[in-house]
Amino acid sequence: MSVAAAGAAGLISWVGIHVVGGIDLVVGHGQDAQTIAGRVVASAMAAALCGWAVLALIERRIGPGQRALRLWGCISLGTVAVSLVGPLTADAPTSTRWWLVALHTSVAAVFISLMSGRAAPAGRRRRGDR
Numbered sequence: 267m268s269v270a271a272a273g274a275a276g277l278i279s280w281v282g283i284h285v286v287g288g289i290d291l292v293v294g295h296g297q298d299a300q301t302i303a304g305r306v307v308a309s310a311m312a313a314a315l316c317g318w319a320v321l322a323l324i325e326r327r328i329g330p331g332q333r334a335l336r337l338w339g340c341i342s343l344g345t346v347a348v349s350l351v352g353p354l355t356a357d358a359p360t361s362t363r364w365w366l367v368a369l370h371t372s373v374a375a376v377f378i379s380l381m382s383g384r385a386a387p388a389g390r391r392r393r394g395d396r
Contacts, residue, residue, distance in 0.1 A: 268380040269314040275376035276310030279369050289365060293358045302366070310373040313349075317342055317377060339382055346374040 280302075283289050291302035321338045328334055353366030 272314035272377040273307045273311040276306040279372045280306045293356045
C-alpha cells in the first residue's frame, strides 16, 4: 500500500504542477530537453520499492520493531537528501528545479510517513525496542 501511495503522491503532485498549474517540467535545452511527465509515477514507485526492500533487509538483520524503523528512517531521510541533488543541479530554470524538489519531497513525505507507521506487534518486540 505504501508503494502505491508513493506513486499516487507523485501523480497527484504532477497533476497539480502540470495540469492545474500549467507548468511544463522540462530539463535541458534544445535536443537534450527532456519532459519529466511520464516518469513521475514509475520513478516514485521504484524508489518506494527500494525503500521497502531496505526496511525488509534491516528487519531481517536486527528484527522488526522500533529500532529497525528508526534506522530505516535515518537511511531514508539521508537518501531523500541525496536525491535532491539531481533536481537542485538540473539544467533547468529555477522555478522548474523547485517544482522538482516539491515532487521529490511530496513522494518522500507520503512514503516515509506510511512506512514509519509500521510497528511490530507487542508480542514480537525484542529487548531494547521501546
